Amino acid sequence: MTIVVTGAAGFVGFHLSAALLKRGETVLGVDNFDPYYSVELKRARAAELARQPGFRLIEADIGQADTVKLIQDAAGEITGIANMAANPGVRASDDRPFDFIASNIGGELCALELARHAGRPVPLVYASTSAVYGASEEMPFSPNDRADRPKSLYGATKRAAELISLSYASRFGIGSTALRFFTVYGPWGRPDMATWKFTKALFEGEKIELYNFGRMTRGFTYVEDTVQAVLLALEKPAAPGEHRTLNVGSAGAETLERYLAVLERAVGRQAEVERVAAHPAEMFDTVADISETERVLGWRPTTTIDVGLPKFVEWYRAFHKL
Numbered sequence: 462m463t464i465v466v467t468g469a470a471g472f473v474g475f476h477l478s479a480a481l482l483k484r485g486e487t488v489l490g491v492d493n494f495d496p497y498y499s500v501e502l503k504r505a506r507a508a509e510l511a512r513q514p515g516f517r518l519i520e521a522d523i524g525q526a527d528t529v530k531l532i533q534d535a536a537g538e539i540t541g542i543a544n545m546a547a548n549p550g551v552r553a554s555d556d557r558p559f560d561f562i563a564s565n566i567g568g569e570l571c572a573l574e575l576a577r578h579a580g581r582p583v584p585l586v587y588a589s590t591s592a593v594y595g596a597s598e599e600m601p602f603s604p605n606d607r608a609d610r611p612k613s614l615y616g617a618t619k620r621a622a623e624l625i626s627l628s629y630a631s632r633f634g635i636g637s638t639a640l641r642f643f644t645v646y647g648p649w650g651r652p653d654m655a656t657w658k659f660t661k662a663l664f665e666g667e668k669i670e671l672y673n674f675g676r677m678t679r680g681f682t683y684v685e686d687t688v689q690a691v692l693l694a695l696e697k698p699a700a701p702g703e704h705r706t707l708n709v710g711s712a713g714a715e716t717l718e719r720y721l722a723v724l725e726r727a728v729g730r731q732a733e734v735e736r737v738a739a740h741p742a743e744m745f746d747t748v749a750d751i752s753e754t755e756r757v758l759g760w761r762p763t764t765t766i767d768v769g770l771p772k773f774v775e776w777y778r779a780f781h782k783l
């Protein structure tokens with residue numbers, strides 16, 4: 462009786478695994494420790510999880526066909542699959558396009574193949590992203606909107622993974638849930654994301670670049686709220702043959718300016734800010750319509766940035782012994 466969590470050494474996969482273990486579940490983590498950002502940080506997350514008896518980790522690449530068998534053999538009876546592994550990042554996908562295709566599309570195929578050969582319906586949840594909305598201008602983004610104008614290869618790989626999952630629903634009756642995450646933040650977060658970069662710059666007295674001259678809004682979501690959505694989607698899975706697409710973002714939008722102001726207060730320092738143009742693949746506003754998520758899963762985020770950001774800063778201080 463094992464729940465497979467891919468990307469378990471990653472930010473969201475780590476928190477999800479910890480939450481499942483806390484509920485007494487047995488978790489098989491899978492991660493290839495991709496070097497996109499600090500492998501040391503990924504090892505530290507994995508070491509935290511390894512301290513708990515219900516956790517095992519296999520180091521494997523879910524973009525490889527052989528990994529399906531590897532996971533089947535290690536897991537035994539699979540009772541849930543959460544595919545949180547991916548090569549993330551809009552800008553990073555410019556530099557490693559083949560890796561993004563392999564991990565994000567091939568990786569979802571691995572999760573689907575596990576479900577297909579499980580012998581009975583298995584709850585399958587996977588991480589998609591607000592980046593699938595790309596150049597859509599209708600705000601807030603709704604899962605009922607068209608999502609066929611990606612602005613980045615990253616967004617395109619995630620949308621492709623959704624379509625492949627849809628094909629498995631109709632062809633093999635594999636039910637699955639795509640959760641489109643909107644900018645997740647919190648303790649043990651990612652060094653390539655704004656929360657970490659801004660906090661680091663504040664502590665080190667470095668200049669902070671605000672893209673699109675600071676004119677950006679985001680549906681920032683605290684990691685525990687995000688994990689709660691994954692847990693609910695596993696508990697209330699898609700029916701056989703059903704593919705669900707749900708937004709997981711905060712109900713309100715925050716400007717980058719206010720986000721930075723809350724961080725400044727938490728760190729206790731004033732930022733030196735430079736307002737710069739946005740990267741062409743970057744989206745200016747990503748605000749979520751979560752009414753469908755609320756209806757289907759009964760999910761609503763509860764943590765505001767005024768509560769969540771200080772928790773990140775507290776963790777950052779402790780982790781770096783500041």
Ligand SMILES: NC(=O)c1ccc[n+]([C@@H]2O[C@H](COP(=O)([O-])OP(=O)(O)OC[C@H]3O[C@@H](n4cnc5c(N)ncnc54)[C@H](O)[C@@H]3O)[C@@H](O)[C@H]2O)c1
Nearest residue numbers: 468470471472473493495522523546547564588642644645
């Ligand atoms: N963090 C966010 O704000 C955010 C927003 C939207 C979507 N997402 C999606 O949520 C999921 C989790 O994101 P995250 O922030 O935890 O990213 P992360 O990079 O911290 O975690 C992903 C993990 O997957 C692993 N991985 C990558 N390729 C792999 C492969 N081929 N085989 C096995 N493991 C592999 C990495 O080593 C990493 O530990 C990803 O699918 C990401 O695209 C995240």
